[in-house]
Amino acid sequence: MRAGAISWRLAQTFWVGGLWLLHFVMLPALGKIGLAPLLIEEIGDVLRPLLVGFAAFCALLQLLVLWQAERQARWWRDMRGQLLLTVLVMAALYFIVRAIAPESLRWLLFNYLVLALCGVLLALQPVPGSDPR
Template identity: 65%
Template sequence: MSRSVIFKQPLRAAAASWQLAQIFWVGGLWLLHFVLLPALGKYGLAPLLVDELGGALSRLLIGFSAFCALLQLLVLVQITRLKGFWRDVRGQLLVTVELLALTYLLVGHWLPDAYRWLLFNYLLLAFCGLLLVLQPIPGAGAESPARAP
């Protein structure tokens, strides 16, 4: 095996872990809000039960999203070596996701009746995830749009 092939292995592993984490948290957020909860409502479950399930599953999914976004943040820092991290759109989106997840969990704990704020925060988190999906994968050879001349 040539030496250049050996050194490219961590970048492929980082790109794979980036994609896997992104699929889990972004796909999970969109699936829960736009597929699962409306399907439970159409199935005929009581609206209060659907709301209760949605609230419980949302909190769990937001916590999992924060963990996956932290993993993506670590991959990005490893690849960019912290020099261009703040100028990269992916880094800014991941920091925003972490702050939104923290806000959602804190507001959900202290003000559980703030339904509109929690829904807005959830949808903003899902939209940031969608914007992150549109960005190139770090270490895949594509140049970031934020660093392009």
């Protein structure tokens, strides 16, 4: 297996798994063990921007792997390229909205969940360089 395919899978596992783990496992588990809701909210407010930034970094890495594997100028027409560009745009919007209007929690949650959904859809796509053409 080539280094690009390995780095693609590793980056995807870390950022997609991290987003889903925080929102659907870690924060609800903290609520179940009896932590105060404000404390759980504070933990989420600290960790979500870190994970969104990490997702953007990993998406850039995956975009580089896709660009290298495709060797053509039409990588953005590929479903994987479109999903990665969506991840980058949503991550940028997350930080813009967080800086301009930090009280708009629903929009921030929407951005976060779109990132997680794009990650799952990206996980269903083949690794670049492995699909037969």
